[in-house]
Amino acid sequence: MTVPEVRQHPEHLEWVGKSIPRVEDPKFLRGRGNYIDDYEVPNMLEVAVARSTMAHAKILSIDTSAAEAVPGVVAIVTSENVTDHVNPMPDFGPSPDKHTWYCLAVDKVRYMGEGVAVVAATSRAIAEDAAELIEVEYEPLEPLTDLLEALEDDAPLIHEALESNIPFQRNFTFGDVDGDFAAADVIVRDTLWWGRSGGQPLETVGAVADYDAATGMMTIHVNSMSFTHFLFLLANTLRVPSNKLDLQPHPSGGSFGAKFFEVKTATIAAMMARITGRPVKFMQDRLDNIANGDHHGSDRYYEVELAAKADGTLLSTRYKVVDNYGAYIQFGVGQHGNSLAQAVGPYRMSSIGYDLTAVLTNKCQQGAYRGFGSEVGNWILERMVDLMARELDMDPVDIRRMNFIQPDQFPYFIPTGNVYDSGDYEAVLNKTMELSDYKGWRERQAEMRAEGRHIGIGVCTCQERSVFSATEFWFWFDEPVAAPVTSAPESVTLKVDAMGAVTATLYSNASWGNSPETMVAQFVAEELGVEPEDVSVVYGGSNQGMPATGPGGSRFTIMVGGAVEGASQSIRAKAAKIAAHLLEANEDDLVWENGGFAVRGSPDQRKELAEIALAAHMFKHSLPEEIETGLEASHVQDHPYTTMPNPERTNLGVFYPFVGHASHVVVVEVDPETGRVEFLDYAAVHDCGTVVNPRSVGGQVIGGTVQGLGSTLYEEFLYDEDGVLRTPSFAEYLIPSAMDSPTLRVGHNETPSPYTPYGIKGGGEAGRMMAPSAICAAIDDALGIRIRRLPATPERIVEMVDAKD
Amino acid sequence: MSTHDITVTINGAMTSANVESRRSLADFLRHDVGLVGTHIGCEQGACGACTVLIGGRSVRSCIMFAVQADGADIQTVESLAPGAEMHPLQEAFRRHQGLQCGFCTPGMLLRSLELINDNPDLTAEEAREGISSNMCRCTGYQYIVDAVLDAAAEMRAEEG
Numbered sequence: 035m036t037v038p039e040v041r042q043h044p045e046h047l048e049w050v051g052k053s054i055p056r057v058e059d060p061k062f063l064r065g066r067g068n069y070i071d072d073y074e075v076p077n078m079l080e081v082a083v084a085r086s087t088m089a090h091a092k093i094l095s096i097d098t099s100a101a102e103a104v105p106g107v108v109a110i111v112t113s114e115n116v117t118d119h120v121n122p123m124p125d126f127g128p129s130p131d132k133h134t135w136y137c138l139a140v141d142k143v144r145y146m147g148e149g150v151a152v153v154a155a156t157s158r159a160i161a162e163d164a165a166e167l168i169e170v171e172y173e174p175l176e177p178l179t180d181l182l183e184a185l186e187d188d189a190p191l192i193h194e195a196l197e198s199n200i201p202f203q204r205n206f207t208f209g210d211v212d213g214d215f216a217a218a219d220v221i222v223r224d225t226l227w228w229g230r231s232g233g234q235p236l237e238t239v240g241a242v243a244d245y246d247a248a249t250g251m252m253t254i255h256v257n258s259m260s261f262t263h264f265l266f267l268l269a270n271t272l273r274v275p276s277n278k279l280d281l282q283p284h285p286s287g288g289s290f291g292a293k294f295f296e297v298k299t300a301t302i303a304a305m306m307a308r309i310t311g312r313p314v315k316f317m318q319d320r321l322d323n324i325a326n327g328d329h330h331g332s333d334r335y336y337e338v339e340l341a342a343k344a345d346g347t348l349l350s351t352r353y354k355v356v357d358n359y360g361a362y363i364q365f366g367v368g369q370h371g372n373s374l375a376q377a378v379g380p381y382r383m384s385s386i387g388y389d390l391t392a393v394l395t396n397k398c399q400q401g402a403y404r405g406f407g408s409e410v411g412n413w414i415l416e417r418m419v420d421l422m423a424r425e426l427d428m429d430p431v432d433i434r435r436m437n438f439i440q441p442d443q444f445p446y447f448i449p450t451g452n453v454y455d456s457g458d459y460e461a462v463l464n465k466t467m468e469l470s471d472y473k474g475w476r477e478r479q480a481e482m483r484a485e486g487r488h489i490g491i492g493v494c495t496c497q498e499r500s501v502f503s504a505t506e507f508w509f510w511f512d513e514p515v516a517a518p519v520t521s522a523p524e525s526v527t528l529k530v531d532a533m534g535a536v537t538a539t540l541y542s543n544a545s546w547g548n549s550p551e552t553m554v555a556q557f558v559a560e561e562l563g564v565e566p567e568d569v570s571v572v573y574g575g576s577n578q579g580m581p582a583t584g585p586g587g588s589r590f591t592i593m594v595g596g597a598v599e600g601a602s603q604s605i606r607a608k609a610a611k612i613a614a615h616l617l618e619a620n621e622d623d624l625v626w627e628n629g630g631f632a633v634r635g636s637p638d639q640r641k642e643l644a645e646i647a648l649a650a651h652m653f654k655h656s657l658p659e660e661i662e663t664g665l666e667a668s669h670v671q672d673h674p675y676t677t678m679p680n681p682e683r684t685n686l687g688v689f690y691p692f693v694g695h696a697s698h699v700v701v702v703e704v705d706p707e708t709g710r711v712e713f714l715d716y717a718a719v720h721d722c723g724t725v726v727n728p729r730s731v732g733g734q735v736i737g738g739t740v741q742g743l744g745s746t747l748y749e750e751f752l753y754d755e756d757g758v759l760r761t762p763s764f765a766e767y768l769i770p771s772a773m774d775s776p777t778l779r780v781g782h783n784e785t786p787s788p789y790t791p792y793g794i795k796g797g798g799e800a801g802r803m804m805a806p807s808a809i810c811a812a813i814d815d816a817l818g819i820r821i822r823r824l825p826a827t828p829e830r831i832v833e834m835v836d837a838k839d
Numbered sequence: 840m841s842t843h844d845i846t847v848t849i850n851g852a853m854t855s856a857n858v859e860s861r862r863s864l865a866d867f868l869r870h871d872v873g874l875v876g877t878h879i880g881c882e883q884g885a886c887g888a889c890t891v892l893i894g895g896r897s898v899r900s901c902i903m904f905a906v907q908a909d910g911a912d913i914q915t916v917e918s919l920a921p922g923a924e925m926h927p928l929q930e931a932f933r934r935h936q937g938l939q940c941g942f943c944t945p946g947m948l949l950r951s952l953e954l955i956n957d958n959p960d961l962t963a964e965e966a967r968e969g970i971s972s973n974m975c976r977c978t979g980y981q982y983i984v985d986a987v988l989d990a991a992a993e994m995r996a997e998e999g
Contacts (some may be wrong), residue, residue: 054935062941063929065876065916070944072875148850158859236880236888236976237942286877287942288976320881547940733936733982740979764885764974772971772980801979 037445038675040788043724048807049559050792053729054566058285070240070257070284071317076243078313079108080369082161083536084142084151085326088759090190090395091172093142093150103566109310110164112151113139119305123297124267127366128511132196133394135362137271137301142175144192144361145396146656146759147325153316154306159454177396177757181335184393192361192394194537197612201359202367202392202510208377208449208684209385213764218341221420227693227823230358231331233403233741234769235547237287237717238305238318239296239327243303245310250278253575254300257286258293260542260584262576263523267298272304281543289546290741291402294586314765324767324769325759329401330370332410332750333728341419345432346426351377351580352387362398367392367571368406369400370676372587374450374688379415380459381437386449395635396757404741406587409803412496413824416807420814425619430811431472434451434495435463445788449713451685452499453675454789455695457794462721463495463697467783470699470717480700489714490816492700498722499690500796502587506689514681514720521672524593525580528558528601530609530665532651534644536562537570541595542584544573548798549616549730553591554598556726557791562643563629579672588796591726593671593691595791606664608810615657618622675790692787694722694795698739698808700776704816706835709828711747711813713776718804721783722797731797738801740775746806748774750825846908850918851875858905864898865889865907868915876916876945881972887973890946897953897972897975916945927997928952928990937986939977947983955991959998963976963988975991 073549096112111119116138122389123135134140138149151168155161174189183189192199209389215221234672242255252274259268259281281300303316318327324484357367364811370390391406423433438459439446446454467473475491481487487690501522508516527539536558544550555566574580606626613631614621617639624631649657651667668769677687701715718735725731748768752760761767785795810821819834826834841843849872858867863882868874868891877900880888891900892914919926928948931937938944942944947970954961954969961969965978966987975983 056936059933059936059938060925060929061942062938062944063925063932063948064920066944067941069867069875069878071879074870159859234976235884235942237940237976238877238880286940287880288940290976292905320883361880397850521967545940549939729936729982733939733978736979736981737939737977738979741976763883764881765883769974769976771974772967777981777984778979 035540036700038789043786043793048558049556049566050724050726053677053727054505054551054552054556055553055714056549056730056758057567057571058545058549063744066287069237070255070735073242073255073284074243075242075313077312079154079306080158080161081152081302081316082152082316083149083159083164083302083322084153084165086139086146086148088172088174089142089146089177090175092175093139093145094171094173096151097169100167102158103166104164106700107153107164108156109154109306110151111305111309111758116140119309120301121271121273123271123301123364125364126507126813127201127363133201133362135194137298143289143663145398146757147398149326150354151312152302152306152311158604161617179395179397179753179755179757181393181395183354184395184497192396199394200291200391201394202390204435205389205685207387211350211352211385214385215341219344220422220425221339222425223339224417224418224421225822226336226338226414226417228328228332228334228748229345229438229824231403231745232293232330232751233290234767235288235290235292238323239293239299239318240305240315240324241300241312242315243300243307244313245308247297247554250274252278252304253280253282254304255282255284256300256543258286258296258543259300260582261295262579263581264539265576268300271297271301277577278573280304282575283543283573284809286543286546290404290631291406292327293546294402298328298713304388320764323761324751324762325398328364328399329403330360331403332402332407334410334452336414338414338418340422343420346428346436348381348437350384350385351381351415355389356393358395358397359392360399361393362399363400364399366507369505369684371509371689371799372406372408372499373411374686375452375499376693377411378495379412380439380495380695382439384449402586404738404799404802408499409806412803413806416494416496417810422692430493435460436696438460451679453688453691455691455789456785457693457695457721458785459495459784462695462719464718465781465783466697466699466717469719469779470700470715472725477703484777487515488704488706488816490702490704490814491814492808492811492815494804496804496807496812498588498694498696498796498800498803500588500694501592501690502589503673503689504812505676505678507677509683509686515636519676519678522583522589523581523670524590524597525582525668525670526554526594526597526601527666527668528598528605530605530643530647532648534642534647535568536564537572538598539572539574541574541576542582543581544562544584544590546585548585548590550590551592552730553726554594557598558596561598562605564798580668588798592790592794592796596671597796599791600671601667604667604669605665607748609646609651611661612646612657616641616649619631637812656735692790692795693719694800695798696720696800696804698804700808700812702812702816704813704831706817716776716778717780719783719786720797720799720800720803723795724784724793725782726794728782734798735780735801736778739778739797739805740770742802742805743775744770745802745810745824746809747825748827766772843906845846845906847908847910850914850915853896860904860906862905864903864905864908865900868900872914874917878945880941880942887946888901888943888949889975890949892949892953895953895956897950914949916948919948928971931934931986931990935976935986937983943973943975947975951987953993954987959995961989961991973977
């Protein structure tokens, strides 16, 4: 595909840009969210999963006799017969046959918590009783959790078929890296560790499956998974025809990536529904979700070099990164595509070296977590820019400012091939400086330090890429052209009924803490001149639905905005024909204004949308022959801008083109004795193009920032050297409380995208993609240390202070 | 499995039931009574999504047995807006977007109600500390604090 046309955005918008109250809120506030665990059907069974107690072991035998004898148990499937019932799970990476993944462990267990059996019973409690009675005989194998040990020749193998623990290794060069390093005056080097955290939404993943043997239809109610255009993959896993699988979406109680194409829960429920012939619910408990939820975040070790001229001009970065994917690798190394989408940050750098090694170990596998790996890239780059500032004795703000890509350089292609559509980074930085009173804080910092207080100020300037295209996945295959250019679509159907009331149908699992219904209501209001609260938003099942991808990669608002725009155009086009007939006017003389069509120059001669809709529904035979009854239109919004990677793998192509930006300034006080970090001030200015609902974007920024804070200071899925998961509950895996969280001052800058409806860019992942960089810089500044490993827990901070003394 | 006859008052209505000894109050409310607004997040008393009020005091219903609630006066989120009008607290949460996914919201509302009933003049600091009993993974808490303060002011005005 070619570069999309530059759009002319409307100058006046009625609804886009207003902080209207969210239309989805009343049901949640009344406790009527219709979450998946609220959904029950008659004759329903519930399942519990028996989990491995070992990190790495051969399964010698499984005895289910005691479990089967428990009254109320209906069916049990174990590692020994799961392959009789289902095919392997979907796997997006190269060589899925080398690390085959089923919904239960097969032949051996590869991490503590992996499922070895599933019990369906008349209640969850009975299923759990029975699961505990299942006896598994194991032959222990040597556990492996350390990513560097996984590279050693004599390391135990996680997947024998792979013949190593390295499912992916390749050294990529984008631009003239050697030349840039040779031209450098200064090179700074460091080793950095990003610890493994995860979304941990308060609601876990669940599914209710029902198989109709008469029709062959498998219906699964889910709170995870979108990708309706990819569901043939799940149909293959379940061994049902792709046209006999229907997913019915339920709002999800938070995701942050953790419900992004989470397919195992639905697979287990569906497998048991077919075996038992009864509806089956599988609702993960918290331990299932933490230990076996397939959505841990990145777990990376970096050796990084940053090259610059003596005046601070940044030239190039060389990354050597090892990523600990755990026992399987469902999305391949897609998380690194996300890092490479914005690998130079907001800075002019002409080359990037990226030596990537993925390893497999005895941990739960990675999935998605808000940022999908790009948040790690941001942190690494900002850590290195801070190190360069220190090396050159420059102010961290000055070195950033002087290297910014300038407003007149957009669209700007970065060395990896992705494009930044637009931006004004200096404007964002200036607003943040003002909002935070940076200069004032530097003065106060000097005074407070004189009193013996450990005050630190941290600054970051980071990118937020938005709207992924799956085309990036082709990059990781060895074949020069793995597949043709693709899309990641989103669809909507708008129906204007006989009364002129509008129903919008969405086709993905769109509601997971973002504001899909509010966004769609605001768009429909803008396009059709109705009130947002009068728009009814419903969700369609996948089988009768249209292609949809759902939230992820900060894509949903832009894509559904395009879908609403397209469907509205079709509705207005038909409405114009009807209005022309009713007004006995020429269609070309009509203008659309204030929710109706008027004759140009005669504003009194007009028909409201409701009048047109009544005619469209009721009086077809009084209308021109070609007009059919009804006023309804659907639109598929395809990815607006994506291109292929090149065969040499020196250019990824365009796959994440709408790139937002943010700057955070953080002021902390740290207690060097206890490692406690207290936030004195937190200012964040974000530019996600045209803002649809400022309050809701503000909420995403604040919530994302607090999640970033969690990954920075507290959260880690910690496995010890024996592969024992040391953080199996919220008592050990510490998510921030209100008392750990700062009060933010949030500002918005708006640099509209030239390529998207209204100029919107994604903003849902932003806070988490910035906070770690700014917070670490502030702690460093407070204590004169350098944080190189996350999370920087209080213990680790105290260790760093002690090591310095 | 032994069972027990219990009688409880839920949102003002008296109910009798026969429950298994091990039935948690949360499961009883959700699955036996059908009040699904009480949510379950961790089942170990850490997250607070299952918070209900018993005699006006907040309780983690996931770590209390239904049989222990025999004779209790229980209030769930469904009590806040029995009709068309929402409670001032719910309205304030909506005005300030003190929720995103809505899963912690019922517990957060009931805990906030307890805080305001205890201290109608609570400060931002007290509101923040007060809700730190309950986890929210979406909002970063800030808009919740704003909502609690605004609701307290509304409720004071209604009282006065």
